[in-house]
Amino acid sequence: MALKNLQLSLQFGNLKDAARHRAALPRHSVTRWIRHALENDAEITVRIVDAEEGQALNRDYRQKDYATNVLTFDYTQEPVVTADLVLCAPVVAKEAKENKKTLQAHYAHLLVHGTLHAQGYDHETSQQDAEEMEALETRVLAGLGFRNPY
Template sequence: MPLQTLTLSLQFARFDGAAEHRAALPRHKVARWIRHALALDAEITVRIVGENEGRQLNRDYRQKDYATNVLTFDYAQEPVVSADLVLCAPVVAREAAEQNKTLAEHYAHLLVHGTLHAQGWDHETSEQDAQEMEAYETDILRGLGFADPYAA
């Protein structure tokens, strides 16, 4: 099955340790991971941020006063997916270490996860929706050569 067309903007904010995150996120890999999760052509901006920006965005848009791993801002789902994915580097690094994953492995998972959200997938609506989304993420990631991100 041919992959969808992706127009990608990859941005890195200024924060301590940014070089390590840049190294884990070469543009061609980010594009590959996202394209495998797309059902339609897309225009997506990926922004890697520090703790302060991540917390501020989560507080302003979700009324949750902490930095989270990925925020998805979806603007259109048809005819072209249009979205911003904001990933908080310190949170991603902390979670990767806790889960014994490389930064690249965890970023791949979160980019697939955020891309599915941008297309209307939601794991917070019901347990069944969560299970379906997790299974789909796992299938996509296995196809990319990654292990099940939800395996204990």
């Protein structure tokens, strides 16, 4: 299967330990991870933020007043997927440590997860949808050389 085209904007907000997160997210890797999860061509912005920005976005757009690992803002799904993926660096780092994963492996998982959300997959609608999305994530990540994130 041929990989889909991706126009990627990779942005880093004001992070305390930005070098660590930049090292875990080389542009070529981010591009590769997202392209493997795409069903259509895409224009995606990935923004890595601090806890304050992550919490403000989650509060303003989801009415949940805490920083979460990844937020997906999907605008179109066809013919081109357009979306913003916002990842909260401190939350990602904390979860990676708690789950005994490398920071890079956790970022890969969350970028695949967010990319699937941008294409209409949703694990919160039903148990069947959650199982389908998790199976797809696991398959994509295995193809990229990462172990099952669940």
